[in-house]
Amino acid sequence: MKQLRHRLLGNLRRQLAVGVAVLVALIMTLFILETSSRQENFAIEQHRVRSVALARSIAASAALWVAARDFAGLQEIVDGLADYPGLQHAIIVDLRGQILAHNEPDKRGLYLDDLPPRPAAAVLRQTRLAVDLATPILLQDKSVGWLRLGISDPALAGEISRIRRDGLLYTLFAILLASAFATLGARYLTRRLHAIQRVADAVQRGDTQTRVELAGSDEAARLGDAVNAMLDALASRAEELRGSETRHATILDNVSACIYLKDIEGRYLYANRPVRELFKCSLDELVGNDDSRFFDAATVEQIRQNDARALRDGETIRTEEDNVDLLSGRHTIYWTVKLPLRDERGNIYALCGISTDISERKQAELLLARHKETLEAEVRQRTFDLSQARDAAEAASRAKSTFLANMSHELRTPMNAIMGMTGVLLRRSHDPALKEQLGKIDQASRHLLHVINDILDLSKIEANRLEIARAPFRLGGVLENVCSLIGQRAASKGLRLVSEAAPELTRREFLGDALRLEQILLNFAGNAVKFTEHGEVRIKVEALAARDDMARLRFAVIDTGIGISPEAQQRLFTAFEQADNSTTRKYGGTGLGLAISKRLIEMMDGQFGVDSTPGVGSTFWFSVDLETGAPGVDAAPKALEAPEEKLRQRHQRARILLAEDEPINREVSLALLEDAALAVDVAEDGEQALALAGKNAYALILMDIQMPKMNGLDATRAIRRLPQHAQTPILAMTANAFDEDRQTCLAAGMNDHISKPIDPDRLFATLLRWLPEDAETPPQT
Template identity: 35%
Template sequence: MPEKNLLDYVKKGAFYKAVVEDGSDLIFIVDYFGNILYNNPSVQETVGHEADSLLNKNFFDYIEPTTLAKLKIDFEESTTKPYDESVEFRFLCKDGTFKYLEFNSINLKHKENLEGLILDCRDISQRKKDADELLRAQKAKEQFLANMSHEIRTPINGIAGMVNLLFEATSDQDRHQYLNAIKHSTENLKVIINDILDLSVIESGKLKFETIGFNIRYQLGAVVDTFTYQSKERGINLSYMISPEADHVLLGDPVRLNQILINLISNALKFTHIGEIKISVDLYKKEDARYWIKFVVSDTGVGIPEEKVDHIFDSFTQADESVTRRYGGTGLGLSIVKQLVELQNGSIEVESKENEGTKFSFIIPFRFGSEKDLVYPSGKSAASKNLIHSFKGLQVLLVEDNDINRLYALNILKKWNCRVDQAENGYTALEKLKANDYDIILMDVQMPIMDGYVATKNIRKTFPSPKKEIPIIALTANAVKGDNERCIELGMNDYLSKPFQPEDLYKVLSKFAAETARPEQDSQNVVDLTYLENVCNGDQVFIKEMIETFIKNTPIGLNEMQKSMDMAQWDDVAKVAHKIKPSISFMGLDNLKPLVKNIELYGKENYNTELIPNLVTTLSDECKKAIGELRAILEKKYPEE
């Protein structure tokens, strides 16, 4: 059909009104040879080419040479399908630079036998830049974790050695000395692990701040008290002062404030060998009900070289490489402090002179509170003393392979009058669950015979209701970003990172203690054709074709994915996932989008490939449900004539 007829049809048709006129993205209309028949004004805004300057030019002439071959293959594939999605390429801008774009295409051949495509393009330059920065950051963290292996092994070796000596000790003096050495090593190890865990939470963007009442004098006094013995032992004078203007009840996150102060004070003690450490708290400014409180921690320690001061808050760095060897630590403490301050809309700065001392100053805004807002050390608010949750009679299945960890959690739960049953691995947990009823499961992740991931998957897939909906809380010692997300992806309700305090366990149990079963969702449809109907402006023939295409091609794609996965050809798995993505969107299977995205990402990057089989199984199961619903829709709305 002549190009003029193609362009006239598109301009007057439903696709033109729905996609071209109302679209804020870059829109190209091209024939099957790539000849540009139309571009909308957004093209000039994004890549600089004036209106109509690209008409009758060839789309491929503006593609970066290194990406041209792949794009031609993808473009050719788009001409054979009703639609396509997320095809990436680099397009030549007016100023001579290339910009990352991606297009979704609608094939007019499948609509009215017109050999042309509507390319709905988006600028993904920032996304690509963010991905590159993320990759660089990930490599930096991997190097950091490699360096930390030495720091972690050192206290572990010390503990192991002292334990052996403790067995052989014959005097109380020797036992006391060895126990002190073990205590010191465990404290060092805890600092390292907590730094890594804190950074992981902050970097994941999942750190949340509370807004509760607290008294600055009480908070600071409690923090300073924890360092009193250590400072006296080293002959360092530790003191603090709070101005009357700042001595109020405030609303904020006292736990994170404590964390900041503990990091700064412990850092000062580490590098101060003689002299004093002072902490002061003042009102910096106030506006209406908001108070900006200024904290200053100053010491007379070794100080920081001038050329190192600007980098003191960087992650994974210390003032000098020898610092780690001499003093230990991760080099993360000050980075964590800075991020905690700034995430609360505050600011922090440092002043230091070598061999004279260092002064850290930070300012955080808090809201003004009153006595009724106070949260007391017991954890109960003065305004809600009777709301604390009772766990009496709560039936808990504790799944943990480590004897010490199991004993620790068991004693905490028994103090709260929980009824606790124990299992040493996932297989035993499944047998226990078959024979008994529980309100909640605390599931360790890494266990022999059957780990927590597999056990959770079995519960969610094979057990009848209501046992299949039982809340499962992961107990994970993993500190790497993504592991906690994996727990949620595989069906767990929440996670608790080790080492945990009793109050941490209390908080997570409180979320689910009152809800020991979830409402059934089997009756809800997984398919939603709203998006498809909007895109094609209600064209029933097109909708029927799209449904039939999904029913026909999806099982084929899933079989290809399974075969590639069985052969560990992860890149091929990613390619199939990429092909399936558009159909998932058009069928309104929004809950499957993250699943397909992860399969594609893990396969393409050859990363977390051990997760792919479970993800593919879940995807297959959900697609089978969707196909069943779609067949029913075809039979009801489009019966065979």
């Protein structure tokens, strides 16, 4: 069968000849079959027509006999048809279907049940050679019976056979004619195609220089031209491809990584120069070999597993490979990327590998890891050392805080005794010379207290123990306090002291630390008075910028004093420095005021500076941002009354408890309280204070903090647990003057804090604020 198909369809000429022959034969066969079928149908139709005409003729002649029911006449008509060619049956029946005459007489009298329902001629059955029809017998257009006639035509079968035989002959003749025509046409058409086929065969053999040579402009000639153009393009493309391959090979050969291709069996198809140099062979020597020729067994097994994984999973893999080549025994670590290559149908046909030598990097990583371990050990040791240093620093800070607290207490306690006793003597002495001497002692004590406060303030700032408060105040009150505190000193030197501020500023309420603002202004104004011999000292406040909720205020203290040289201005705000240290002998001072002021301004996020001309004067200024409140209204002036006199008038003989362990301080406090006409019980420690509070009712309790047996904080907590003293005002009166000391006192249940040395006016004002309005001498219990 295969050889027959090759003989018939082995080339285009045969295919064309066979195709045309089959097509023509098929068309002619269909035509002849159609013609034969038409002739057969025509012959059969003619036989039917003749049969219908015969039936009508017999039916017309038998009408009277049927009406007369003359069976003998009807049988005679039927018998007369016995010699008719092809007669199968002739039957005459009445309307009921009873057989009146039959070509088989013994069937007369039987009935037929397949007659048409209506009196019209009808073909009951018809084959190709016979027809069975029923014709109504009419008498004066009225049906009186039926004629059933079956006729075949023996000659028709011969006619049909002849028609079919002629058709077959004509078909064979048409096939032969079509084959001959197709062969001649195919030979003509394929003769020009053979020229193209010969070029195609040459290209298949590798000859790309042969070209199609066909004259004319028909389709074959144009096809030949197209083939020649395609071959020219392929030749050009092949040349470009060879150039591209050369360039790619050059690029790949100059890449430091090893790049190679393998087939699915692991045999090398290509490798760039680093691979060839590693294996010390040419590309021709390399292609076709697998890794077993170049690496040891362990390396080969590792490579095969990685190759198989990439080919099996069909995905790119990235891994490290430890390779040992057979030639040098050199151990190399590669970072390898392997990816499968697929054809246009998606089938994997090769493997591409890219391997980069990372041996030096791995060695560096190993050294780095070792170095990291060393560094981590050093860091751990350093961290431990820093932790130790931090603990030591924190211990030093705690020691410094403890030292500051102890120093504050130890310095203020004797100062309270000195200043308090001096004040008591001044209040009770009537000798002018003695009062003058006591006044000098008081002035020197206050100067010493100022120095102590400056040193403690600076120490608190450096220890981060000082905080900026945020409380409402009026600027006018701050300026009044400053002017009142330095006014007498300015007047004693004949200086004019001026305060300048817009009324809307002095009345407005601000949020900030009024005490620290006052301290800065006192430092600036005090220095101005100190270094000014004639003229004036002016305190000026102005708003640089203002919003509804914030204002930037600039404070300036302007004097007409000795001035400061530009060189000396650089040292002004340094602790223990003055413009000219030689002036210390003339004017005195520690040089701490400006340093403390600078730190306070910085804590308020403000700015500061100095403008000065020697011999003309100086301007010390600073600016801060303050939150603003509602503008106030100037209060109507009213006469000032001394707090001591108010206390004597309102709370004479009010009973209070004084807890103080230091004898001199106890004596000073007792003298001040008795001068204010108060009834005082004295306790020398916390236990005595608790015992007295348990037995007596007091309008107010003054409590020292550092006392033997029971300190003031514990005593306060215990007194608060006594029902009769749950609401009694308890005021701390202590040399511990830090803000945290005040907060500790309040947390223990105290109501207020009075720092030592005791200022009599401040003591009396605080007592006025906390003594109940109805405080009288309570009964003894």
